[in-house]
Amino acid sequence: MAYTFYPGCASEATGKASFISFEAVVKALDIDCHGEIPDWNCCGATLVANAIGDFAQQAIAARNLALAEKEGKDILVACSSCYLNLAWTNEKMKTDPDFKSQINEALGAGGLSYNASLQVRHLIDVLVNEIGLDKIRERTIKPLEGLKVACYSGCQTVRALRRPDFDDVEYPVMLDRLVEALGATAVPFPMAARCCGGSQQFTNPELIYDLTGKILDCAAENGADVIVTPCPMCALNTDAFQQKIAKLKNKEYNMPVLFVTQLMGVAFDLKPKDLALQYNIVSPYQKLAKYGVKK
Amino acid sequence: MTAANNQASRYDPAFANELYSIENGHYIKQCMQCGLCVVTCPARHLMDLQPRKYFKAIQAGDRDRVLKANTPWLCTSCNLCTVRCPRGIPIIDVMHGMKLYLAQKQGVKSAPGALFSKTFFDVMLKRGRQWEAWLTQMYFLKAGPSAIKDALKMMDVAQPMVLKRRLPLAPAKTIKGKSQLKKIYEKAAALAKEGH
Amino acid sequence: MTKKQAVYFCTGCGLGEALDIPALVKVAKSEFKIQDVKEHPFLCGPEGVALIKKDIEAGVNTVSIAACSERVCYDVFNFGPSIIVERIPLRERVAWVQEPGDEDTNMMAEDYVRMGLSRAKVTELPEPFLVENPSKTILVVGGGLAGMTAALEAAKAGYDVVLVEKEAQLGGWAGKVYKLPPLVEPFTDLAENNIPALAKAIEDNPRIKVYTGATMESIAGGPGVFNAKIKHGGGTAEEKVGAIVLATGARPYDPKKLTYLGYGKTNVVTHAEVEEMAKNGKLKEVKRVAFIQCAGSRDPEHLPYCSAACCVETLKQAVYLKEFNPDAQVYIFYKDIRATGKYEYFYKAVQQTGAVFIKTEIPGVQVLEDGGKLAVAGKDIILGEDVTIGDLDLVVLANGMQTNAAFGEEVVLEDAEAEAAAAKEEEAAVKLDQIIKSNMLNLVYRQGPEMPALKYGFPDSHFICFPYETRRTGIYAAGVVRATMQVPAAIEDATGAALKAIQCVEAVARGEAVHPRSGDISYPEFNMNRCTQCKRCTEECPFGAINEDEKANPLPERTRCRRCGTCMGACPERIISFKNYSVPMIGGMAKSIEVPEEEEEKPRILIFACENDAIPALDMAGIGRMKYSAWVRVIPLRCLGSLNLVWISDAMSSGIDGVMLLGCRHGEDYQCHFIKGSELAEIRLSKVSETLDRLGLESERCRFHQVSIMDYYRIPKLIEDFVAKIDELGPNPMKGF
Numbered sequence A: 001m002a003y004t005f006y007p008g009c010a011s012e013a014t015g016k017a018s019f020i021s022f023e024a025v026v027k028a029l030d031i032d033c034h035g036e037i038p039d040w041n042c043c044g045a046t047l048v049a050n051a052i053g054d055f056a057q058q059a060i061a062a063r064n065l066a067l068a069e070k071e072g073k074d075i076l077v078a079c080s081s082c083y084l085n086l087a088w089t090n091e092k093m094k095t096d097p098d099f100k101s102q103i104n105e106a107l108g109a110g111g112l113s114y115n116a117s118l119q120v121r122h123l124i125d126v127l128v129n130e131i132g133l134d135k136i137r138e139r140t141i142k143p144l145e146g147l148k149v150a151c152y153s154g155c156q157t158v159r160a161l162r163r164p165d166f167d168d169v170e171y172p173v174m175l176d177r178l179v180e181a182l183g184a185t186a187v188p189f190p191m192a193a194r195c196c197g198g199s200q201q202f203t204n205p206e207l208i209y210d211l212t213g214k215i216l217d218c219a220a221e222n223g224a225d226v227i228v229t230p231c232p233m234c235a236l237n238t239d240a241f242q243q244k245i246a247k248l249k250n251k252e253y254n255m256p257v258l259f260v261t262q263l264m265g266v267a268f269d270l271k272p273k274d275l276a277l278q279y280n281i282v283s284p285y286q287k288l289a290k291y292g293v294k295k
Numbered sequence B: 001m002t003a004a005n006n007q008a009s010r011y012d013p014a015f016a017n018e019l020y021s022i023e024n025g026h027y028i029k030q031c032m033q034c035g036l037c038v039v040t041c042p043a044r045h046l047m048d049l050q051p052r053k054y055f056k057a058i059q060a061g062d063r064d065r066v067l068k069a070n071t072p073w074l075c076t077s078c079n080l081c082t083v084r085c086p087r088g089i090p091i092i093d094v095m096h097g098m099k100l101y102l103a104q105k106q107g108v109k110s111a112p113g114a115l116f117s118k119t120f121f122d123v124m125l126k127r128g129r130q131w132e133a134w135l136t137q138m139y140f141l142k143a144g145p146s147a148i149k150d151a152l153k154m155m156d157v158a159q160p161m162v163l164k165r166r167l168p169l170a171p172a173k174t175i176k177g178k179s180q181l182k183k184i185y186e187k188a189a190a191l192a193k194e195g196h
Numbered sequence C: 001m002t003k004k005q006a007v008y009f010c011t012g013c014g015l016g017e018a019l020d021i022p023a024l025v026k027v028a029k030s031e032f033k034i035q036d037v038k039e040h041p042f043l044c045g046p047e048g049v050a051l052i053k054k055d056i057e058a059g060v061n062t063v064s065i066a067a068c069s070e071r072v073c074y075d076v077f078n079f080g081p082s083i084i085v086e087r088i089p090l091r092e093r094v095a096w097v098q099e100p101g102d103e104d105t106n107m108m109a110e111d112y113v114r115m116g117l118s119r120a121k122v123t124e125l126p127e128p129f130l131v132e133n134p135s136k137t138i139l140v141v142g143g144g145l146a147g148m149t150a151a152l153e154a155a156k157a158g159y160d161v162v163l164v165e166k167e168a169q170l171g172g173w174a175g176k177v178y179k180l181p182p183l184v185e186p187f188t189d190l191a192e193n194n195i196p197a198l199a200k201a202i203e204d205n206p207r208i209k210v211y212t213g214a215t216m217e218s219i220a221g222g223p224g225v226f227n228a229k230i231k232h233g234g235g236t237a238e239e240k241v242g243a244i245v246l247a248t249g250a251r252p253y254d255p256k257k258l259t260y261l262g263y264g265k266t267n268v269v270t271h272a273e274v275e276e277m278a279k280n281g282k283l284k285e286v287k288r289v290a291f292i293q294c295a296g297s298r299d300p301e302h303l304p305y306c307s308a309a310c311c312v313e314t315l316k317q318a319v320y321l322k323e324f325n326p327d328a329q330v331y332i333f334y335k336d337i338r339a340t341g342k343y344e345y346f347y348k349a350v351q352q353t354g355a356v357f358i359k360t361e362i363p364g365v366q367v368l369e370d371g372g373k374l375a376v377a378g379k380d381i382i383l384g385e386d387v388t389i390g391d392l393d394l395v396v397l398a399n400g401m402q403t404n405a406a407f408g409e410e411v412v413l414e415d416a417e418a419e420a421a422a423a424k425e426e427e428a429a430v431k432l433d434q435i436i437k438s439n440m441l442n443l444v445y446r447q448g449p450e451m452p453a454l455k456y457g458f459p460d461s462h463f464i465c466f467p468y469e470t471r472r473t474g475i476y477a478a479g480v481v482r483a484t485m486q487v488p489a490a491i492e493d494a495t496g497a498a499l500k501a502i503q504c505v506e507a508v509a510r511g512e513a514v515h516p517r518s519g520d521i522s523y524p525e526f527n528m529n530r531c532t533q534c535k536r537c538t539e540e541c542p543f544g545a546i547n548e549d550e551k552a553n554p555l556p557e558r559t560r561c562r563r564c565g566t567c568m569g570a571c572p573e574r575i576i577s578f579k580n581y582s583v584p585m586i587g588g589m590a591k592s593i594e595v596p597e598e599e600e601e602k603p604r605i606l607i608f609a610c611e612n613d614a615i616p617a618l619d620m621a622g623i624g625r626m627k628y629s630a631w632v633r634v635i636p637l638r639c640l641g642s643l644n645l646v647w648i649s650d651a652m653s654s655g656i657d658g659v660m661l662l663g664c665r666h667g668e669d670y671q672c673h674f675i676k677g678s679e680l681a682e683i684r685l686s687k688v689s690e691t692l693d694r695l696g697l698e699s700e701r702c703r704f705h706q707v708s709i710m711d712y713y714r715i716p717k718l719i720e721d722f723v724a725k726i727d728e729l730g731p732n733p734m735k736g737f
Ligand code: SF4
Pocket: B030, B031, B032, B033, B034, B035, B036, B037, B038, B051, B052, B055, B084, B085, B086, B087, B088, B089, B091
């Protein structure tokens, strides 16, 4: 399978570590994913629809689909919010002929069109269902034995299509399997597909404190050493807000939050620069020291 | 209409119909008040009308309550209610429609979420991609003095992010197809307006 | 027939390890003098079955199989109608519930062998009771939607049908409506009224004979031999029929009783009136309408039950209003919208028309005059506020329904008063069936002219355990006469009833019982020269299968009989018996139990368990390898109603320490497969204390428990509790006498 990559805006800022480690893991596993969708644009995240409505946002997201179709390869997405917008728009293009013709009318204004020939795939889906756990196990050089991981898939990752997609919509397991293939232990984590508060950091910060706090509590209660997630928003809230929430709740978490590709990089024994751990706010070095990770 | 005078704004089919006609608004009609969305929503404790009651208020044409409610602005787009609603109401889409309606009706300054979303969209349309540091600044600038206070409260979060280079202050690339994107958006917006 | 007996012990399924088989063989050989006793490691396998068959060829005609429960492998161990098969359930009732290899376990197994063999010794092959020229024609009373459906279905299956309708035309209530609610996928669009099409199909069907403007003058006889007299056109027609479908429908609840919801005010109407308006095009001018749901229904002052159809009727009429006037605004005041099953889609579709649903308390809403129009005021309990909807052109009351079977005087049976007085003396007595003279069937039955009502006048049976069944054999109620229901349910109900009627006529032709002992050919025989005309059997038969002559001699109407044996349990003279089930037979089983001497400290407890639920529950406990006391011995009964008190007194005088009865739940929501059997048994048991007193025994030595099949997990506890009680009471002093 060949893919074109859709990095998403977070890859250039809050989710930089995701982007860097993703590229390294793709190489390590020899996934046929060379290059980004040329001149891709923002998918609209969870916010644009609020300002312009669903249809207009989906037209904007569809520009990416149209550009990718020219490349003729399915789209691989690592960010959950991007996945939601692209995959859902794609699903509607495939299943709703009226929607398709309307979107194409809008795309036409920019000289584009999309025939809905592509699949939009999430990174976890591709890793587990295409590349396969065997290959990942094989590639693991430093099994993460003894590392207890809370696998936080996030809400949009598994609910993009509003129906069971590559995983269960409420109790996802794919990320757990992936993490276990690396030799780590996935702890029970009932909050795996619960909301962290999303992009309400400025508009309703209490919500972030509350919801992200619950996720951190759940990970801690289940004895996790680290949280692993594919989603930049989940990572941002659980990592960057962790200190603040700890203070508010009068608690101590010390719970590093890693992108799944960062953790894979550790197990694959990739170079420190590929792990991009310097971007992490809660330091992961101590917990990862026994797997040979140094600053 | 003597008997009904004392409840002027309720059971007003005109208002209900107005909302049924916004984007995704027609779904509101089919809510059967089961309450599953309420037990589902992570933001329910902060909503002055939880989704079920919000939809009931719309069905009942209860203009005052609906226009005052913070409900849609608290939606985090987690999509859990949407996968659970037994009536198949895409609640997340309805919330988008409501937010657009409210922002248009009451102005983007009427709710922080409206302003933030609009700012996000403006930055995105101008550059083709998001630039978070810039977005944040723009938002607080527009939101005015009270929001600055909130922003200061967030410094403990922002500082390490800047330090760890997760909030780069230098702008990211803009895309080449900016004007193409704008054209697509404008056409889509026009189509959407026609559509309902 | 001269019996040639053989006994087979299976040593598979753990039996060989758990039990001392040679000791059991000895019981058969030395105590019962049976020479043909064999063991096999896998009796239900082809080799085991071949072994038995070979013996049968050599002349064996009575086969006792000491292996698994009679509830399993019955097909494997069926050797045709001329071979008696007795099952000795050593697996589920001994080996799997006791300690393997224990002395007490083997004593238990020996007793089961004794009980089985003593039964095999006396049981006889039943022969079917065949009536001459049984009729296979099906009489359908009531020509509405359900009746027409039943008639057509039966005719389609190849049976002749007589259809009787009291109106001049077929159609009933459904014939009068403008449209029907959705009947097919996706259950969102109204169906055209299909009654004319059904009427045409009936007219064109040569198998269906229709009497319109006709009523039932009388129905005598029983399944296969009903003699139906039909009053019609000033005369009487006679038809011989085999089974009956009762589909006489329901009527709307009398709106005059709904003045508290505004009935009587101008423009306050019922569902039926809206149907009329729709047919006459009068809905065009109607713009604003409110419906009030549960008008009378679910209200203890009126109809305590849900009428089941009125929610969907309202949804349907809401669609009418939009059809006639797209601007119409509909408000629906409801408690719950009960659009069950796929009507959920219809509900959703009606919501999409913009109808406003207001959840409220009914009664509790008020209908007011509003300047020449109407207003409805109540409380919106979701928004938590008072609401008044004014400017209404029409207020529609969803006035629910009442079964036609509920109209008429209650029947007071001739000597019911005397009986009631007598019953009082004997304290408890089974409540008499409520029979309402609705003039629908006019049965010539001792038990009264109509079907007994279960609740609220509906002639229903236990609706979960026995759908389509009733308490009069061969008469099946269908549609809204039986229970409130929506249109598709009535169609299904009618189809089911037609099928039941077909099963019934076929069973009668073969001399077999219908549900729940379907296929049974044994029937009760009366040794009349000792009958004292006490009337116990006629009164207690739950199915009204026993009539009386002028001298009060019981006259069994055999095809009505369901072979429960309740009459056998009732008869103080013990003159009622089946070929393969009788008072001496069961008594003999009880007496065959070996009662150890007092010093041995091995009490014995006898359990009489109903075959329908208690025995399966015991078997399930066995399959679950639950352990219970080794003191108990279980005898299955067809129904606890067949329990004869003499068994208890005999058991007690032979030294048994306690007797436990396990029967179905009775009373409200009864689950007794023969309706009253377990209740009767409990009443009889209450009278046994006299007997026990006479023997100087405590009445606590007898116990009754209601169990359902799902109570299997309780079985060990029930037994242990009773054992503890018996321990406390000490041994039966009659031991050894
Ligand atoms: S889950 Fe759906 S139907 Fe139920 S109350 Fe919420 S929106 Fe209404």
